[in-house]
Amino acid sequence: MKYPDLSDLVLGSGAGSVAIVGTAKNVGKTVTMNYLSAALAGRGLVVGLVSSGRDGEVTDAFTGEPKPSIVPPEGAWIATAEGVLGESAGFLEIADVSEKAGVLGRLVIGRMRESEPVELVGPQSAKELARVVERLHDFGAQVVLVDGALDRVAAASPGVTDAVVLSTGASAHSDLALVAKSTAFVVELWSLKTPGDPDVLALARRAIESGRVSFLDEIPLAGSSRHDGSSLAPDNTPRYRVRQTAFDTVLGCEEKVLSQAGEAAYVVVPGAVSEKFLAEAEGMEFRDSFAVVAKDPTALFVRSEPPLPVYVAHEIRLLAITVNPVSAGGYSCEPREMVDAVSLEVYRSTGKRIPVLDVVSGESNFGEVYGVAVG
């Protein structure tokens, strides 16, 4: 049986844009991007490439080791800063130059006339990234790959890309069990779901769009008023009303925000959700079912499992995990070992069978071996 490869998974998902997010440096993210873009181009698709921040540096700034560069296939559309293109940019058909200039100059969008190594430098903010992705689509790219990392995770936000591939490897941790656990944790975080109640979800989305921290208060059933932001129901399910605060962030004012919670059922946070906020919320002894709704999993800045229920207004779609079993300096292991370890740990933590692949060796684990009960 021929297992699907990464390009099959991307095509099968129908995603028009995919973020490749690395958990650390040297985990094979660039190799994954090159592999995927070549595979998609090989299947006749026009690929777009952009990075959030800077990547594809020709030598590793720290170790001085030669790093693989991003090598877009011929005909691919790329976006990068003019400062890293060289004066002539001879390999690029320039189709757009942005008005705003960053540290490395304006953002240039163009099509590769031949396949050449290139440094990709792009915008860091989710909003600008999303715009660039759209521009690349406008110019004809069918699948846009967005390079990102856990410390510039905007690429993975559902507002920027349709799906994500997580890249990890031996360089992330000195020990395989740790690699597997930390990967599983990310997957767990990224598996946060939208609230089950569609009305709560709709209200939360609207509240997030307003840009204000908001509370959802349950409306007493008798004599529900037709106020702005409330939902009505003829049956006995709880209904909610949005109560906006003046805050547009919780960072630095976690306590102040939570002191306004009152009897709220949910707090909806439009921006970053810090560990401190979750800890304070847990400490405040709200009603049992009090929950936090974040914009999407990339808004959560936590290192361990949240102490209270957290939902998201937009879910992340994780297509696959790629692993690089070879680390930059120390520990390495067999591809098969790493692929299996990561796959199992992810399944144990989340119950999900996320495909794990090593694009170099070709080893993969689709989780089909896991039975109902895992010992």
Next chain:
Amino acid sequence: MTIWERVSPKSSLGRRVKSRVEPKLPGQEEELRAELREVSSLSEAWKTYPDVFSKLDNVLVTLKDPFHAIILLKEERALTAPEIFVLAHLAFSVGRVRSVMAESKVKWPPRTVPPSLDPVEQRLLPGFAGQPVFYIADSYSPELSRVRTERKAKEKLWRDEMTKEAGEVERLLGRRPGIREEIAIRKTNIQAVEQARLMPELGEVRETLTHVHFRLKATREALRLEREISRLRQKETHLEGEVLAFLSADLRAWKDELEKAAWALGELDYLLRKAELAVRWDAREPVINNETGPLVLEGAFHPGVREEVEGRGGKYQPLSLTIDSPVSVVTGPNMGGKTASLATVGLCVSLAQWGFLPPCSGLEFSLYDYVYFQPETPGKPGLSSFASEVVALKELLTRIEDRGLILLDEVGRGTNPSQGLALYAAVLDYLRKRAGDRSTVLASTHYHGLASHLDVPHWQVAGLSPGDGDLEESDAANGGKDIDWLYRHMDYRLVKVGPDTPVPQDALMVAKVLGLHGEIIRRAEEFVAGAGRCEFRRDEPC
């Protein structure tokens, strides 16, 4: 958003023009008339041919700022490829704008029509159709073309060489490695490591705790090709640089046209924004008089206030008034109607002098050197509102020699009423004496007697319509109306009244309508009625 912020050019070129504009001052009446005529005729054209204008806007919104490139041309420096793209895009956009303009039946002011840049377009975008792209095409330099072809051919040969090597390694690894791949073999796999070390196709790169890393070693032929390729790439870069240099030299001959074109598009953008506003406001061309004369305003509105009122479900009544006296007084209820009136007058005059068609159906006036408007909100921190007012008045008086439209909003409200009133009256008297032959003062107040004391025209905001039928005792009993109700029933029109007409005594009515406890209202009414017409003084018991 302020009105100025609403004037939002589509391009950075338009923004440049916007940042350079100045209002027209006394002495520039003819220029201003010409400017306003332009806006008026274009706004009429917009209503008739909206398609033309949206086509132009579609081009304007894609424009890139070419000034950095133009400066480089002037300094006779070579451009980079992205900068040449920007100029190519400019030439392309100019072509589109010119063709839309030519096909339309609109008369375009000459400074907004960019000169033709067709030769630039042809030079930079040879054989182009559709969206403009720029690259250093082979056609620019036959030698470049030759070098590129040779380089590509050698690269292919190199790849073939390395692929052969990779094929040899396949047997060892069980799979074909990538040409540039770093192959890691586990140390525990002693046999494989030994074999790899013996293979001439593989070179050891480094060793870690657990693996030994190898790369495909280049054959002698591959190495030779690598050197060739490197040399050719250097040549290629050099030739590309030469192409950039001679393209830049060619463009240098066009630098003036390019700059003219850029400014023309900027002027077009800015003018279109003015016309757009005029259409939205259904604004008319004002009459600018050379000689000092009355200020006549008809059907004027403040766009921000109107939006707010209509947003609350109210109906906004436009403002009309004729000011033919150096000082006039405006009174009215405490609901912001006075401030809104002053602001509307100031806005219409200012906009007109900045070259916009103001939001009104008629405006006739003569140009001012300045417009002064001090609204209610105090400015400086650390000073009481009254003290800030005094400081602001001092600043105003430094311009007493010039012709100003002076809009004073409730001066003296933040202090002892009798002294506040006295000070205000004195300020107005001073302005009338010293600047009455040239400046126009509109002063709002909630003090009674200012107009009669100075014997000046007295305008009053119509206010809450009394005979509405909704203002009943029962409303107060039922918790009253809400503040939006009040705003909805506010009539912002100014009506001319006699100098002695009393200031509306509306505070208690407002409180009653809003449902403040009846007992408090009754007591307040007693205080007011006590000892005839008693103004509730702090220093004298009633």
